[in-house]
Amino acid sequence: MSGKIAVIGAGPAGSHLSYLLSKNGRDVTVFELKSPHKKKPCAGGLTYKLFSDTDIPEDLPIPARRVRYSRIVSWDDTYVDITLQHPVTVVTRKDFDRYLLGRSLKFGTRLINSRVKSVERAGNGWVVSAGATSEQYDFIIGADGIKSLVRNTVSVKFRTCEFYKACGYYVKELGEDKIVIKFFHGFHGYAWVFPGIEYASAGICGTGDKYRTPHLKAKLAEFLMRYYSKDQLKNKSPFSWFIPSMPLVNFNRLEIAGKNWALAGDAAGLADPITGEGIYYAISSAEILATCLLANTMEVYPSMIYERFGQNLSRAAFLKNMFFAPGFIENTVILARAGPAMQAVLSDLYSGSQDYISLKRRIVRSVLPCMKDVLCTKKWRNLGRAFGNVTQIATKFRPW
Numbered sequence: 247m248s249g250k251i252a253v254i255g256a257g258p259a260g261s262h263l264s265y266l267l268s269k270n271g272r273d274v275t276v277f278e279l280k281s282p283h284k285k286k287p288c289a290g291g292l293t294y295k296l297f298s299d300t301d302i303p304e305d306l307p308i309p310a311r312r313v314r315y316s317r318i319v320s321w322d323d324t325y326v327d328i329t330l331q332h333p334v335t336v337v338t339r340k341d342f343d344r345y346l347l348g349r350s351l352k353f354g355t356r357l358i359n360s361r362v363k364s365v366e367r368a369g370n371g372w373v374v375s376a377g378a379t380s381e382q383y384d385f386i387i388g389a390d391g392i393k394s395l396v397r398n399t400v401s402v403k404f405r406t407c408e409f410y411k412a413c414g415y416y417v418k419e420l421g422e423d424k425i426v427i428k429f430f431h432g433f434h435g436y437a438w439v440f441p442g443i444e445y446a447s448a449g450i451c452g453t454g455d456k457y458r459t460p461h462l463k464a465k466l467a468e469f470l471m472r473y474y475s476k477d478q479l480k481n482k483s484p485f486s487w488f489i490p491s492m493p494l495v496n497f498n499r500l501e502i503a504g505k506n507w508a509l510a511g512d513a514a515g516l517a518d519p520i521t522g523e524g525i526y527y528a529i530s531s532a533e534i535l536a537t538c539l540l541a542n543t544m545e546v547y548p549s550m551i552y553e554r555f556g557q558n559l560s561r562a563a564f565l566k567n568m569f570f571a572p573g574f575i576e577n578t579v580i581l582a583r584a585g586p587a588m589q590a591v592l593s594d595l596y597s598g599s600q601d602y603i604s605l606k607r608r609i610v611r612s613v614l615p616c617m618k619d620v621l622c623t624k625k626w627r628n629l630g631r632a633f634g635n636v637t638q639i640a641t642k643f644r645p646w
């Protein structure tokens with residue numbers, strides 16, 4: 247691809263993509279509607295696989311906090327504290343996005359700080375209109391997030407069952423040094439507290455077609471009031487946004503590229519359907535897209551996405567209902583409290599070194615060590631329950 251390329255959106259997907267293209271001599275313009283000083287509704291958690299699988303350096307030249315512990319709280323308030331073998335790196339999205347965009351601008355990317363109002367086909371290319379100007383491009387890339395104008399113009403809109411609604415607060419005084427994840431009985435989603443650089447993020451997400459925002463806010467308030475004092479919760483500022491959470495089988499059928507257009511990151515629906523982690527997928531999809539554009543092999547972009555992580559996300563979508571069904575988290579917490587075998591599985595899930603495809607095999611392999619852990623705690627009444635659960639988990643993970 248050698249013509250003029252327009253990238254709509256300077257989030258992680260758009261900035262990383264334009265960096266890779268400009269570095270290789272392509273003529274790239276990035277459109278971004280937000281000022282670089284504006285906060286983004288994101289907890290800013292970067293997992294280990296981002297640094298191990300992509301070219302983002304672990305020693306980021308921006309303030310970053312390494313979080314080494316996590317508390318997982320089941321609906322009945324039983325919890326387990328786990329030590330993360332690979333810490334989660336927490337950054338502010340303002341710094342991270344600015345860093346990525348800055349790298350791209352150094353290689354000659356042109357930035358237009360304006361909202362794109364429309365993209366229209368013109369011959370073999372596109373006319374992109376932003377502010378008072380309209381310009382002609384040969385190729386357009388929608389890296390404009392979950393409300394993507396490009397996606398809505400060239401492909402299909404997200405349905406409410408294809409995203410999480412997320413809302414919550416940035417809070418100054420929570421003083422946590424661990425990531426807290428709280429589950430609720432029969433609730434398809436979870437609440438979180440993420441320690442941050444300037445503030446903590448305390449939020450909740452739930453499947454878009456099941457929950458309305460007031461419902462989510464009430465659940466979050468109930469959780470926060472139980473764990474934190476009024477004083478800690480003062481000075482909070484609200485946020486609400488959406489995260490892709492695609493249901494089953496969609497990952498090998500995603501309409502993410504066509505004649506002279508492509509989508510990346512959230513705009514393409516690429517985020518973990520269970521956890522909502524999206525930064526890794528934004529960066530990874532940008533890398534795959536850059537490779538395809540530079541090699542003129544755009545026809546293989548969707549299949550490369552599927553091979554690199556789409557299969558894994560499909561598996562996550564398949565497991566989502568089971569994951570949030572009553573019993574799964576409670577018993578996982580019981581097993582993790584008993585000892586290191588289940589804690590290691592959870593730690594690896596966090597970092598991404600445990601994928602969803604081989605999770606069943608890993609859990610089946612962990613049955614005996616988990617049972618040994620439970621026996622060592624001498625909490626016999628937990629044994630029957632935990633054993634029942636491990637068997638249940640193993641049988642529900644169909645197919646292998």
Ligand SMILES: Cc1cc2nc3c(=O)[nH]c(=O)nc-3n(C[C@H](O)[C@H](O)[C@H](O)COP(=O)(O)OP(=O)(O)OC[C@H]3O[C@@H](n4cnc5c(N)ncnc54)[C@H](O)[C@@H]3O)c2cc1C
Binds near residue numbers: 288291360362363511
């Ligand atoms: C509350 C919350 C917490 C989250 N926490 C985490 C986390 O801890 N870790 C993690 O990995 N993921 C997290 N995510 C998901 C993550 O934020 C996204 O998956 C990620 O930002 C996707 O990057 P992107 O570049 O595809 O899109 P975005 O980051 O959304 O970037 C899109 C960009 O396009 C711009 N834009 C949109 N429309 C236009 C237009 N018409 N013209 C010009 N510019 C436009 C936007 O201003 C934006 O800058 C969270 C999401 C939410 C909502």
